[in-house]
Amino acid sequence: MSFDDLPETWPDLPLDDPLLAADVVDLVVGHTDRVDGCAAFLLLEPDLRLRTPFLVGGTGDHRDPWELRDGLVEALAPLGLGGVVLARGRDGSVLLTDADRTWHEMVLDVCRRVDLPLVAAFVATPSAVRSYPGPLSAVGGLAS
Numbered sequence: 001m002s003f004d005d006l007p008e009t010w011p012d013l014p015l016d017d018p019l020l021a022a023d024v025v026d027l028v029v030g031h032t033d034r035v036d037g038c039a040a041f042l043l044l045e046p047d048l049r050l051r052t053p054f055l056v057g058g059t060g061d062h063r064d065p066w067e068l069r070d071g072l073v074e075a076l077a078p079l080g081l082g083g084v085v086l087a088r089g090r091d092g093s094v095l096l097t098d099a100d101r102t103w104h105e106m107v108l109d110v111c112r113r114v115d116l117p118l119v120a121a122f123v124a125t126p127s128a129v130r131s132y133p134g135p136l137s138a139v140g141g142l143a144s
Contacts, residue, residue: 003027014048015085021120022129025087028053029124038089039065039103041072044119046082060090061099065106072110083119084111087129094123094130104132 003026007013015021021042029040037060043051056068076084086107088100100123111118121132 011050015042015044015050015083016048016119018120018131021085022122022131024050025085025122025124026129029055029087029089029129031126033057034089034124034126035091036060036089037063037091038087039068040087040089040124042085042087043076043079043081044083044085046080048082048119051081055089059088059103061097065103069106069110072107073113076110076116077114081116083117085119086121087124088122089124092125094125094128096123096130096132100132 003023006020006023006027010020010024013020015024024042025040028042029038033040033055036057038055038057039059040053040055042053045051059065084107086104088103090100104121107121108118110116123130123132
């Protein structure tokens with residue numbers, strides 16, 4: 001996955017394709033943001049095309065993501081979005097950490113509160129962009 005793989009028409013395409021979404025994350029979350037730690041949110045139009053990205057820096061493992069929840073709810077609720085893509089930028093391995101899972105849980109909570117689909121979620125490290133695994137029920141595992 002690399003932004004070099006993006007088709008010229010990517011701004012006109014919905015980001016419900018996981019490979020396309022990963023390539024857009026690779027474009028939006030730069031190397032320095034990954035090393036320093038960030039949370040990037042790709043805000044999507046109702047047809048799931050990218051409206052705009054926004055990035056919160058300084059989100060290393062020392063930062064409690066739940067401190068941002070209420071502000072994200074206030075910011076996202078009135079925008080009339082079709083969905084959001086989360087990208088947690090950080091240094092280190094592409095293997096998911098407990099901190100990554102905490103970020104994902106917080107963003108899922110925000111999305112529930114504002115009735116907004118979380119279309120995809122990724123970890124972006126200096127070496128790669130990796131998707132969070134889908135729910136077990138979505139991949140043929142346990143039903144909830």
